[in-house]
Amino acid sequence: MSAVPNEAVGPLVGGDAGTAPEALMRRIHEEYRAPLLRFLTRLLLGQQELAEDLVQETFLRTWRHLNTLAADPQRIAPWLYTVARHVAIDALRARQSRPPEVSIPDLNRLTSPEDEMERVVSTHTVRLALQQISPEHRAVLIEMYYRGTSVAEAAQRLGIPEGTVKSRTYYAVRALHAAIGSMEST
Incomplete structure (x- = not known):
């Protein structure tokens, strides 16, 4: 991972020149985690567990693009919601392309005809x-x-x-x- 320049991080986090990229990511996480979770839960019609997974995927992508986001802090919120929406669409498409899961009976409970x-x-x-x-x-x-x-x-x-x-x-x-x-x- 490449480091985020401190001067780009400073305005969002409070101007501290010694602030690390981790602090910016922590701030983004603290500020946007709950709203993103609500947004994805609504988008996924109440599938809370899937929404939580997709919030994590969104933050992973945020970490990968932290340099770009730190350069223009005004773009963080729109960028996060756009990425979250795309991640949700990708997840729903992936689920539709896979065959439905079937449960396999517990073979230990099956009895033989002569039992x-x-x-x-x-x-x-x-x-x-x-x-x-x-x-x-x-x-x-x-x-x-x-x-x-x-x-x-x-x-x-x-x-x-x-x-x-x-x-x-x-x-x-x-x-x-x-x-x-x-x-x-x-």
């Missing part, structure tokens, strides 16, 4: 959860998943329209999932 104990625990958990949902939901789940009937057959056996079977199945699966989730969290 008898896991099958027993799963069966017991589902039975307990079935008792927690409404009788209408339980009946449609038993027809559709336990007996393996079609929507038309389930509708005929339960004496309700096919659309109701589909609707109840959807909400019954959600209710069963919620019941199982509440049992696992305790």
Whole structure:
């Protein structure tokens, strides 16, 4: 890094001829960190962590161009906001060009098909959860998943329209999932 001439640093920091470039950078950081963070957070629609990272990137670029900024202190604020905006645009473009991140299941939790104990625990958990949902939901789940009937057959056996079977199945699966989730969290 090349050093910033002291005479250029002096007017912004208070005229001290012995002031180092680090003092100028410290002053810029103290004065503009919070406003830049607010600006980037708004620009990024509330993504606080990303905004904090981009503020740091902006200050890194500021350090690299400190000679230019020290020569004309009136340009510091507009320059910082322009750089921050460009850094945000670059970050958003980079995120769009990458494929979305997917979570990989924990392979240590996956069971093998021949794991008898896991099958027993799963069966017991589902039975307990079935008792927690409404009788209408339980009946449609038993027809559709336990007996393996079609929507038309389930509708005929339960004496309700096919659309109701589909609707109840959807909400019954959600209710069963919620019941199982509440049992696992305790």
